[in-house]
Amino acid sequence: MNRRFVKDFMLLYNQGWRPYNTGKLPDSVYEKFGCPHNSPKGKGPYWFVRGDVFLCVTCNKHCSLTRPEGTILPLPLVFPPDKRKRREFSMTPGELVTRKKLLRIDEAAYCLNVSERLVYNWIYEGKLRQARGVPVRVSADDVAFFMQNFEE
Numbered sequence: 001m002n003r004r005f006v007k008d009f010m011l012l013y014n015q016g017w018r019p020y021n022t023g024k025l026p027d028s029v030y031e032k033f034g035c036p037h038n039s040p041k042g043k044g045p046y047w048f049v050r051g052d053v054f055l056c057v058t059c060n061k062h063c064s065l066t067r068p069e070g071t072i073l074p075l076p077l078v079f080p081p082d083k084r085k086r087r088e089f090s091m092t093p094g095e096l097v098t099r100k101k102l103l104r105i106d107e108a109a110y111c112l113n114v115s116e117r118l119v120y121n122w123i124y125e126g127k128l129r130q131a132r133g134v135p136v137r138v139s140a141d142d143v144a145f146f147m148q149n150f151e152e
Contacts, residue, residue: 005046008057012048018074020047020054025068033063049074097144102137111143122146 025047029035035045035056045058052067067073089096093111096103108128109116122128123138128146131137 005057012055012057015050017048017050017055020049020074025054025071029065029068032065033061035059035063093147097140097147100140102131103140103143105136105138108138108143112146 025045030045033056035058045056048055048057052073054065054068054071056063087106087110089107089110091099093113096107096111100107103111105116105119108119112119119128119138120136123130123136128142129139131139
């Protein structure tokens with residue numbers, strides 16, 4: 001595998017092509033193209049699939065064909081949804097600390113570009129002052145100070 005192949009792979013993957021690992025293409029496909037890459041000596045050709053179109057990237061010819069007989073289409077990739085809820089903020093971190101006196105934990109984490117868990121740890125360590133009451137709020141002045149003097 002060389003650098004060109006890796007670049008081609010990433011380009012195709014970003015365009016929606018997926019490696020075809022479901023099975024071997026029939027020998028008639030290689031005979032049609034006159035392709036020597038189906039030899040038992042080598043590792044074999046590298047095929048990608050997008051929809052019904054198959055694309056071989058083993059050589060510079062980049063042979064392509066529409067779903068040959070005897071092929072099994074791979075199932076589409078389905079990624080599980082991200083269970084972590086990320087809040088979208090309409091203000092910049094600088095605007096948040098100047099317009100509000102108290103910040104929620106997620107706002108403080110956004111301003112400091114750290115995790116919410118780390119903000120809680122800083123509260124317990126006394127680095128950030130917690131306002132009384134529930135839900136937990138921290139002083140915007142402390143967060144602004146941390147933004148200016150961040151050494152953690």
